[in-house]
Amino acid sequence: MKVALDTLGCKLNQAETERLSRQLLEAGHCLVPSTTKADIYILNTCTVTHSADSKSRHWLRLAHRRNLEARLVVTGCYAQRKPDELARIAGVSLVVGNNEKPRLLSLLQDTGCLVSPTSTNGHLLTPIKPRRTRTFIKIQDGCSHFCAYCIVPRVRRQEKSQPADHTVAEIKQRVSEGYQEIVLTGTKIGDYRDNGLNLKGLLERILTETDVPRLRLSSLQPQEISPELLKVWQNSRLCPHFHLSLQSGSDQILQRMRRSYSTVDYHRVVRLIRDVVPDAAITTDIIVGFPGETEKQFAESNEFCHKLRFARIHIFSFSPRPGTEANQMLDQLGAEVKRERSQKMLALAQESAESFQKQFLGQLIPVLWEMKSDGIWSGLTSNYIKVYGKSNEDLTNKLLSVKLIKTKGDGMWGENIGFSRSLANTPNKEYNIVNVANSEGLPAD
Known part of the structure; x- marks a missing residue:
């Protein structure tokens, strides 16, 4: 069918x-x-x-x-x-x-929705070929922490982790099919547990037992970051990219949201990451217009984001969901207020992204090239910078270095694609990773 x-x-x-x-x-x-x-x-x-x-x-x-x-x-x-x-x-x-x-x-x-075709004896009719350069693998599902705004625990409440053996085997299969980057995903992957093995242990197994060129994590919660976990980033195959949902830069709003950290906690984690992985991209989510958010609290959130210099900010206007605590809050904000605040935060996000990208001007950095549109190739660095460039060759699914020469819209423009051949032939220290063997907790403010 x-x-x-x-x-x-x-x-x-x-x-x-x-x-x-x-x-x-x-x-x-x-x-x-x-x-x-x-x-x-x-x-x-x-x-x-x-x-x-x-x-x-x-x-x-x-x-x-x-x-x-x-x-x-x-x-x-x-x-x-x-x-x-x-x-x-x-x-x-x-x-x-x-x-x-x-x-x-x-x-x-x-139910008869799908009629079985002629038996394939358990084999694929045709080999699966990567349609993309990255592939997503689910390692965990479920969340039991009920943030005030979030519907997810009500639709994905049962927490469970995929056995590590299954994950390793799945990654080996995807790599054999030609995928260059694996993204590990889940509802709350920091809670991963499999017979005593935590997320750090899973990452170490993957990096030891597979040949995956790039391994990326979809997202983590701030409270899940520790010096022990960050030791794994000494392996350059683990992408220096951390998506840490902030949601608000106002402590009062964070409390009303029932988040598990303060802005001080969050800032300490960001500083720890940057001390250990200085060139890491830290991306985040922000909700504007949460019920009761005052102009002062929005300004605090805006200022906090400005201070932390995120590589990318995903902005959401608050959307009340039936069944959540925030849906019952009386002090809902109007659509126009949410639009205005979204625009202000968007302007900050664009400025912040460009500031992050400018750090890498003139550097030669590997890019995983994904697609060509109107004669222009695009791809991603391991620290999540979108890069554009021209080439007469087919770059699809190739890891090739490029010199970053200027910012361009939502990313950067590169030249001399493949100048240093492939990732395998470039120096191992693509990004500066600090040894954290002697780290002892979070740095003080």
Whole structure:
């Protein structure tokens, strides 16, 4: 059967969709773009904001119009939270929440949504070739910490970690298929545990037992960073990129959000990272317009972000979610206030990103080249700088160095691509990693 899959939301959703794609291919089905006519459309949904819900409904209606006879299948966080609402959309045949998502393929077969093709004897009809240069692997799921604004613990509450043996085997398989970068993802990967093995132990196993050129973590919580964990970054294959969700730079708002740290705690962690991995990119999320956020508190948040010089800031206007504590708060802010504050924070984010990038002007840095558009190639450095450049060669999925010569929009412009050949032939010390063997806790303010 022709199957179209699409994903909305986080990297964890992307990892789950990738896994399902492989299962479908192994079962002998044909994957087609979601913009074409298919026999079955599968959407892995997000429900973090009202906008995410709206995008899911829009996607499903478009799919139904493409093929009125096709079966529509909805899974993910929106499906977990509001299955009946989604089931009422025209064409939807099956709604599968997160709890049942690991069994999705068998559910599709059992309900008749998916008709098994001729047996493939357990082999792929065609080898899987990387459509991207990076691939996502889920190592953990679930969160039991109920932040006031967040719906995720209500739709992904059951905490569990994938066995380390499975993760190592999965990474070896992806590397054998040609992927150059593996991104480890989960709801709260800092809570990873497998028979006494924590996240640090898992990273050490991966770096020892696999040949993955680049290993990146999707996100961590500030309280999960320790000198012991940071020792692993002495291996240059582990990307010097830390995504640490801040959410607000005001201590009063952080308390109302029920976050587990103060701005002092967060700042100490950032200083520790920069002491150990000086060239690391530290990226973050910020919510503006949280209920009761005053102009003074927003100014505090803006100033704190300015002080920390983030490499990238993802900005979200507060979106009340039914079932969360923040949804019941009385002092909700208007849409215009949220828009104004988003614009101010966006201006700061752009200034901060450019400031981070300028540190690397004139340097020769490896880039994992991903795609070509209008004659211009683009790719990512290991510390998450988007780089653009020109080349007559096919650079897809190649790790080649480039000299960074200027900032360009959301990234930097490079020249002399491949000047120092490949990553394997460049000096091991691509970024400055400080030995932390003798670190003793967080640095003082």
